[in-house]
Amino acid sequence: MSTALNQPHLMTAAASLRGIGKSYKHFQLTNVDLEIEPGTVNGLIGPNGAGKSTIMRIMMGLVTPDQGTVSVLGQAISSREASAKQDIGYFSDDMRLYKSESLTFHMQFVRSLFPNWDEDYAQQLLDRFGLIADQKVKGLSHGQRVKSLLLLILARRPKLLILDEPTNGLDPLAKQEVLSELMQIVSDESRTILYSSHNTQDVEQISDTITFIDRGRVVASNNRDEFLDGWRRFKLRAPQDWQAPAIDGLRPESTFGNLRVMTLDRYQTEVEDRLQSSGATLEASEAMTLEEIFVAAVLRGREEKE
Amino acid sequence: MNLQAIQILFLKDLFLSRWPLFGYLVGGLLSAMATCLPVESAGDIGFMLMVTMTIAAGIHLIGVLLLAESTDMTRTFVMSLPVSLLDYSIAKISVVLVAFLIPWFGMLASLTVLSYVMPEAKPGVLALLTLLFLFMLAGFCLQLVTAVVTESVGWTIVVVVLGNILFTLFAKTLGEHPVVSKLAENEVLSWPPIVLQIMAIEAIVILVALGLAFLLQIRRRDLV
Numbered sequence: 001m002s003t004a005l006n007q008p009h010l011m012t013a014a015a016s017l018r019g020i021g022k023s024y025k026h027f028q029l030t031n032v033d034l035e036i037e038p039g040t041v042n043g044l045i046g047p048n049g050a051g052k053s054t055i056m057r058i059m060m061g062l063v064t065p066d067q068g069t070v071s072v073l074g075q076a077i078s079s080r081e082a083s084a085k086q087d088i089g090y091f092s093d094d095m096r097l098y099k100s101e102s103l104t105f106h107m108q109f110v111r112s113l114f115p116n117w118d119e120d121y122a123q124q125l126l127d128r129f130g131l132i133a134d135q136k137v138k139g140l141s142h143g144q145r146v147k148s149l150l151l152l153i154l155a156r157r158p159k160l161l162i163l164d165e166p167t168n169g170l171d172p173l174a175k176q177e178v179l180s181e182l183m184q185i186v187s188d189e190s191r192t193i194l195y196s197s198h199n200t201q202d203v204e205q206i207s208d209t210i211t212f213i214d215r216g217r218v219v220a221s222n223n224r225d226e227f228l229d230g231w232r233r234f235k236l237r238a239p240q241d242w243q244a245p246a247i248d249g250l251r252p253e254s255t256f257g258n259l260r261v262m263t264l265d266r267y268q269t270e271v272e273d274r275l276q277s278s279g280a281t282l283e284a285s286e287a288m289t290l291e292e293i294f295v296a297a298v299l300r301g302r303e304e305k306e
Numbered sequence: 307m308n309l310q311a312i313q314i315l316f317l318k319d320l321f322l323s324r325w326p327l328f329g330y331l332v333g334g335l336l337s338a339m340a341t342c343l344p345v346e347s348a349g350d351i352g353f354m355l356m357v358t359m360t361i362a363a364g365i366h367l368i369g370v371l372l373l374a375e376s377t378d379m380t381r382t383f384v385m386s387l388p389v390s391l392l393d394y395s396i397a398k399i400s401v402v403l404v405a406f407l408i409p410w411f412g413m414l415a416s417l418t419v420l421s422y423v424m425p426e427a428k429p430g431v432l433a434l435l436t437l438l439f440l441f442m443l444a445g446f447c448l449q450l451v452t453a454v455v456t457e458s459v460g461w462t463i464v465v466v467v468l469g470n471i472l473f474t475l476f477a478k479t480l481g482e483h484p485v486v487s488k489l490a491e492n493e494v495l496s497w498p499p500i501v502l503q504i505m506a507i508e509a510i511v512i513l514v515a516l517g518l519a520f521l522l523q524i525r526r527r528d529l530v
Binding site: 057062079080083086089092094095096097098099100110112149 | 308311314318322378379380382383385386387388389390391392393526527528529530
């Protein structure tokens with residue numbers, strides 16, 4: 001994204017959410033700011049119920065926010081506007097096709113609403129995904145249903161893809177087929193993808209930038225490589241009365257006797273020297289996986305909120 | 307408003323409901339024919355069948371075309387397409403209404419023809435039948451507005467049940483009315499003022515219910 005809004009950006013955003021809030025009985029989306037740059041692949045990671053789907057529904061005009069503004073592909077989005085959706089492909093895990101009808105029916109229906117429908121590409125996807133056009137939707141497996149929806153989305157060549165947990169519940173083979181297709185789309189630099197998942201590996205595989213969301217709030221948002229380079233875990237041996245040096249972003253993770261585990265979200269090489277000179281023995285300085293970074297960022301966010 | 311999108315959505319829904327629609331049309335026409343069977347009380351039996359068919363068509367079509375979009379989660383798919391809430395609402399309410407009107411009108415038209423063709427039939431009964439059919443249409447429109455507001459099968463069935471009770475009371479009241487009850491015996495079709503007044507009330511209920519269904523649908527803030 002998912003650059004924070006106070007950072008300068010020169011390009012017109014593919015999507016922009018400012019101060020978005022939405023209240024439900026048991027859930028609240030609070031002050032969400034996101035800026036999605038064109039031609040990028042953006043991962044939205046969060047636990048179940050974090051607010052990923054709500055954000056995406058707001059971007060599609062399916063849900064009206066209580067506060068804030070949304071613009072997608074340069075147009076204000078609401079349920080009353082339809083023109084921006086001409087260039088958006090939206091997939092949601094809870095989206096269903098008409099079960100009594102075939103994929104051919106759905107292709108004809110979607111084609112009638114999209115002048116840009118690419119029939120050749122649709123036929124290629126049918127072959128690549130191993131789908132049978134005349135098969136009724138009620139006879140499709142979960143994986144085939146997901147692929148059918150993706151076919152209906154991709155064959156209209158959207159500029160922006162909003163994909164809400166597209167690999168959820170897929171077997172490893174189907175997941176790889178879907179991700180491969182998305183990777184191919186990613187190679188077209190004019191297209192923008194927003195991809196949500198609670199699976200960090202899927203997101204890490206294809207995303208340029210990543211946003212962590214938890215309990216309706218954006219916890220962290222950054223370039224994927226900066227996330228991976230910026231976070232570190234240190235294992236230190238230190239006496240009981242040891243005081244950690246004042247380093248921005250350094251937080252204790254756990255303590256086992258005199259072994260301290262600490263994480264840092266703004267890593268620089270001189271940090272190790274400062275830790276050593278503080279009276280502790282640095283036993284390990286480890287890079288963190290995206291999943292570990294996600295967990296650490298979410299826990300920090302919750303601590304700060306409390 | 308995108309007329310092309312509305313037309314595509316309308317035709318899509320009409321296609322999706324083609325089999326129940328065909329079934330209710332055929333069933334309705336057969337029920338109308340049943341009024342002419344050479345048996346005792348054929349008129350009552352045929353009319354009861356038509357009422358049953360109309361009630362079943364109403365709840366079934368609302369279920370298939372309106373409530374199922376929410377329960378089957380197909381509305382998310384439709385609303386992900388370049389369709390505004392206004393386009394969706396116009397198409398949806400129109401198609402549900404038209405789908406209901408096809409068997410409804412088929413039955414009323416058949417009865418009209420039969421009342422002129424059958425030797426023992428009296429065309430005067432058509433005024434009475436029109437009142438009863440308009441009452442059923444008004445009941446359907448109230449079911450429609452309930453389904454739009456609540457998106458609940460349960461509440462829609464409650465309105466169906468209440469509508470049936472009111473229909474029975476309405477038919478009984480008409481049967482006891484000194485002017486209206488005599489219409490069925492008239493050789494010539496006539497529209498006394500009381501009939502026109504009741505028709506006007508029914509038309510108002512239909513228009514208000516449809517307007518309310520449409521307004522409440524387009525004011526919806528969240529579609530999923």
